[in-house]
Amino acid sequence: MSWYTGLHAKILFDEPLAKHTTLRVGPLAKIWIEPYEKESLRAILCHAKAKKIDYLVVGCGSKMLIKKQKVPLAIRLGSPQFTACKVDDIDIIAGSGTKLAALVNSAYMHGLGGLEFLSGIPATAGGAVMLNAGVGWPERIELGSFVYEVEVMDKNGKIKVLPQNRLSFSYRSSNLRPYIILSVRFKLFKKNKENIKLKIRKFLEYRKKTQELGCFSAGCIFKNVNGISSGRLIDECGLKGRQIGDAVISKKHANFIINRGSATANDIVSLMRVMKAAVRKRFKLNLEPEVKII
Numbered sequence: 404m405s406w407y408t409g410l411h412a413k414i415l416f417d418e419p420l421a422k423h424t425t426l427r428v429g430p431l432a433k434i435w436i437e438p439y440e441k442e443s444l445r446a447i448l449c450h451a452k453a454k455k456i457d458y459l460v461v462g463c464g465s466k467m468l469i470k471k472q473k474v475p476l477a478i479r480l481g482s483p484q485f486t487a488c489k490v491d492d493i494d495i496i497a498g499s500g501t502k503l504a505a506l507v508n509s510a511y512m513h514g515l516g517g518l519e520f521l522s523g524i525p526a527t528a529g530g531a532v533m534l535n536a537g538v539g540w541p542e543r544i545e546l547g548s549f550v551y552e553v554e555v556m557d558k559n560g561k562i563k564v565l566p567q568n569r570l571s572f573s574y575r576s577s578n579l580r581p582y583i584i585l586s587v588r589f590k591l592f593k594k595n596k597e598n599i600k601l602k603i604r605k606f607l608e609y610r611k612k613t614q615e616l617g618c619f620s621a622g623c624i625f626k627n628v629n630g631i632s633s634g635r636l637i638d639e640c641g642l643k644g645r646q647i648g649d650a651v652i653s654k655k656h657a658n659f660i661i662n663r664g665s666a667t668a669n670d671i672v673s674l675m676r677v678m679k680a681a682v683r684k685r686f687k688l689n690l691e692p693e694v695k696i697i
């Protein structure tokens with residue numbers, strides 16, 4: 404009998420990870436597993452620890468570039484237990500697998516403001532909190548500032564609730580790396596529904612105007628440098644449209660790499676090297692990847 408026999412989970416074998424990342428790149432996951440409840444997740448983590456199996460947690464895969472040739476175990480928290488959203492006065496408690504679109508909609512339906520800036524980001528609550536997702540327009544707003552507490556599971560399967568004073572968020576990063584995020588309590592504020600709707604529309608319109616949507620990308624590939632837009636720096640190096648294999652730098656937003664269909668992780672990494680070298684040469688600035696290279 405295999406270790407997963409009888410596990411309360413959806414299990415797939417040799418699942419193409421490319422299907423689960425927005426860049427559409429990745430190897431097969433030997434085992435792809437979606438636990439139906441926390442107990443099953445605990446059993447998976449304990450097995451992985453005992454057998455020293457590397458695992459990868461996948462949200463929407465919208466900030467992942469998987470270079471690895473082999474992924475023995477991929478875990479997604481996509482079952483109803485991990486995607487439920489509950490409102491408690493001005494708080495929303497979202498399962499980590501909740502899509503941001505559902506989270507924003509739930510806040511709107513309950514007249515709770517604050518999260519409108521997440522509109523159009525193709526992510527899960529867990530992935531977005533892990534990476535402190537945010538926008539720089541019309542001002543810098545980050546998800547971490549709305550997080551009140553986070554329920555996590557550690558690698559031993561132990562559940563903890565981390566209050567605000569044990570959380571730290573910085574630019575596209577958090578101190579939650581050692582954990583699997585189970586759910587997040589966001590503290591919002593009461594707001595007129597019409598105003599929420601208007602703000603959502605503004606964010607979506609801005610996104611449509613400035614970003615390459617509807618194609619395979621991971622959003623911004625590099626972090627901004629000292630508050631300077633990396634997109635602007637790359638653009639000023641004249642790199643829009645530069646292509647390696649099937650990976651191309653967007654003509655609309657120079658910090659977006661688009662997979663035209665059959666780009667490999669190596670094509671994308673090579674293009675990133677070209678961007679980094681050009682910016683270093685011209686501006687003496689060091690671009691840091693925003694995408695998680697795995």
Ligand SMILES: Cc1cc2nc3c(=O)[nH]c(=O)nc-3n(C[C@H](O)[C@H](O)[C@H](O)COP(=O)(O)OP(=O)(O)OC[C@H]3O[C@@H](n4cnc5c(N)ncnc54)[C@H](O)[C@@H]3O)c2cc1C
Pocket residue numbers: 425459460461462463464465466467480499500523524525526527528529530531532533534535536537538582583584585614615616620621622623695
């Ligand atoms: C068109 C487009 C536009 C975008 N716009 C923005 C934007 O405006 N602002 C912005 O910040 N980002 C943006 N992004 C990037 C991306 O959506 C965010 O970085 C998002 O936070 C990633 O969430 P995810 O669920 O897809 O995480 P994934 O990419 O699946 O995972 C990211 C990392 O978090 C880990 N992780 C995921 N879920 C969990 C969990 N439950 N527990 C523990 N670890 C976990 C993964 O292992 C991985 O290391 C954009 C992407 C695209 C494609």
